[in-house]
Amino acid sequence: MVDGVSDQFAMGSRKSYPQHAIALSYKSRSAIAMAGKLGKAIWYDNEADEFTSSTAYFKKLPTWLNTFNTSGMISRFKKSPWRSLYPLENNAYAMHDPRTYKICKNSPLTNNTIAHNNSNIVDDDDYAEKKNIFLSTPAANQLLLNLAQLCIEEHIDKKKTDRLLLWVSLSCLDKLGHAFGPESIEAIDMLYHLDKQIDQFIAQLDKQHGKDFILILTADHGVTPIAELIKKKGFGIAGRTNPKELIKDMNAMTYQQHGIDNIVANFNRPSFYLNKPRFLSLPEYKQTKIMADLKRMITDNPCIMRAWTDNELSGESLANDDIANYFKQQRFPGRNGDITVQPFPYTILKRRSNRASHNTPYYLDTHVPLIIYQPTNKMPQVFNEQVAMLRFAPTIAHLMDTQRPSACTASLLPGFATTPAPLPQEKHPDLHHAQEKRERTRKDRRKSRARATSKQVVCQLPD
Numbered sequence: 001m002v003d004g005v006s007d008q009f010a011m012g013s014r015k016s017y018p019q020h021a022i023a024l025s026y027k028s029r030s031a032i033a034m035a036g037k038l039g040k041a042i043w044y045d046n047e048a049d050e051f052t053s054s055t056a057y058f059k060k061l062p063t064w065l066n067t068f069n070t071s072g073m074i075s076r077f078k079k080s081p082w083r084s085l086y087p088l089e090n091n092a093y094a095m096h097d098p099r100t101y102k103i104c105k106n107s108p109l110t111n112n113t114i115a116h117n118n119s120n121i122v123d124d125d126d127y128a129e130k131k132n133i134f135l136s137t138p139a140a141n142q143l144l145l146n147l148a149q150l151c152i153e154e155h156i157d158k159k160k161t162d163r164l165l166l167w168v169s170l171s172c173l174d175k176l177g178h179a180f181g182p183e184s185i186e187a188i189d190m191l192y193h194l195d196k197q198i199d200q201f202i203a204q205l206d207k208q209h210g211k212d213f214i215l216i217l218t219a220d221h222g223v224t225p226i227a228e229l230i231k232k233k234g235f236g237i238a239g240r241t242n243p244k245e246l247i248k249d250m251n252a253m254t255y256q257q258h259g260i261d262n263i264v265a266n267f268n269r270p271s272f273y274l275n276k277p278r279f280l281s282l283p284e285y286k287q288t289k290i291m292a293d294l295k296r297m298i299t300d301n302p303c304i305m306r307a308w309t310d311n312e313l314s315g316e317s318l319a320n321d322d323i324a325n326y327f328k329q330q331r332f333p334g335r336n337g338d339i340t341v342q343p344f345p346y347t348i349l350k351r352r353s354n355r356a357s358h359n360t361p362y363y364l365d366t367h368v369p370l371i372i373y374q375p376t377n378k379m380p381q382v383f384n385e386q387v388a389m390l391r392f393a394p395t396i397a398h399l400m401d402t403q404r405p406s407a408c409t410a411s412l413l414p415g416f417a418t419t420p421a422p423l424p425q426e427k428h429p430d431l432h433h434a435q436e437k438r439e440r441t442r443k444d445r446r447k448s449r450a451r452a453t454s455k456q457v458v459c460q461l462p463d
C-alpha cells in the first residue's frame with residue numbers, strides 16, 4: 001500500500017549514477033517484500049529447480065541470472081554432503097540437547113556427514129519438504145551467497161558509478177530450526193557454517209570494493225524451543241494445542257448452546273476468524289453472548305493465557321499493557337481476526353507436533369540481532385537498549401542518503417547523526433565534477449586577484 005526503502009532508492013536513480021535495488025531469496029514472499037514495487041525480486045522456483053522472477057520485475061530474466069542457472073552450480077551444491085564444521089565430539093557442540101532427536105524422531109548428524117536426501121529430517125507426510133531438503137542445509141546458504149556475489153559483480157565495479165541496495169534472505173536456518181529445534185547439532189552447526197560464510201562474503205566485498213560498502217545483518221524473528229522437549233525438562237506449562245481441534249470444540253459449543261453451527265471458520269496465528277456473514281446476521285445481544293462464551297472456552301485451554309475481541313484490542317484501555325499493544329499494533333481492518341489469543345510461554349498453537357515454532361509475543365520470539373558494519377568506521381559501538389524494527393527503514397535510507405519511505409515516521413537508530421550521510425564522490429561523478437568546477441573557479445579567482453594586484457603594484461613603481 002505504501003513505498004519502501006527499495007522504492008525510494010530506485011526512484012533516486014539517475015542516468016549518470018544508476019541505483020539498483022535487488023532482493024534475492026529462496027522464498028518468493030521474502031524477495032517481493034524486500035524489493036517493493038520498483039526493485040527487482042528474484043527467488044527460487046522449487047519445480048524448475050532454478051532462480052526465477054516475474055514479468056512484474058523483468059520482461060525476461062537477466063543474462064547473469066540465466067548464466068548462474070545453467071552453470072551447473074545448483075546441481076553440484078545439492079549433491080554435496082553436509083559435513084560438520086568441527087568434529088562432533090568437539091566442545092563446539094557441547095550445548096546441544098541429545099533428547100532433541102527422541103522428541104523430533106529425527107536422526108542426528110552421523111559419521112560427521114548428513115546427506116541431503118535423508119528423509120528423517122522432516123515428517124514422513126511432508127513430501128514437499130522432503131523434496132527440497134537441500135533448502136535446510138548450509139550448502140543452500142552458500143549457493144545464495146554465490147548468487148549475491150555474482151549480482152554484485154554484475155552491477156558494481158570500481159570503474160562504474162552504479163550503486164546497489166542488495167537484500168539477501170538466508171532462510172535455511174528457519175526451515176532447519178522448525179524440524180530440529182534450536183538445541184540440535186544441526187541448528188548449531190548451521191550457525192557455525194553461516195558465520196564462516198558471511199566472514200568470507202565480507203572478505204570478498206572488501207577485496208573487490210575496498211571500504212565502499214555497508215553490510216547490515218538482522219532477522220525476521222526468534223524461536224520458541226520444541227514444547228515437548230521443554231515439558232520433559234520439567235516446565236509443566238509447556239505444551240501444544242491443535243487449533244483445528246479447538247475450532248471443532250468451539251463450533252460444537254455454539255451449536256449446543258446457541259443453535260448456531262460452524263460459527264468459527266479458521267485460525268491464523270494469533271487469531272480465530274468467525275464466519276462473518278453468519279455472525280453479523282445475528283441480533284447484537286446474541287453476538288455479545290456468543291463472543292463471551294467463545295472467549296471463555298478459549299482461555300480454558302491450558303495453552304492459552306488471554307484472549308481479546310477485535311473491539312477490545314481497538315480500545316484505549318490497553319496503553320500500559322505491552323503484550324496487548326503488541327497484538328493491537330498488528331491489527332489491520334478487514335484482515336485481522338475476531339478473537340486474538342496470547343499463548344503461555346513455551347506453548348505452541350499449531351497442528352504438527354514435535355517441531356519448533358515462533359509467533360509468540362515473548363522475548364525468545366521477538367528479539368533479533370541488528371548489526372550494522374561500516375568498514376570505514378573504526379569505532380565499534382554496542383547499544384543494549386531495545387529498539388523497534390520500525391527504526392530500521394529510516395536508518396538504511398539515511399546511510400544510503402536517499403529519501404525515507406513516505407509513510408515512515410520512526411526516528412533513526414541510536415548512534416546515527418540526524419545530518420545526511422556524505423555521498424561517496426567517486427560514485428557520483430556529477431557531484432564530483434561540480435566540486436572540481438567550484439575548486440577551479442576559486443583558483444581562477446585567486447589567480448585573477450593576484451594578477452590584478454601584481455599589475456597595480458607594477459604601475460605604482462617608479463621608473
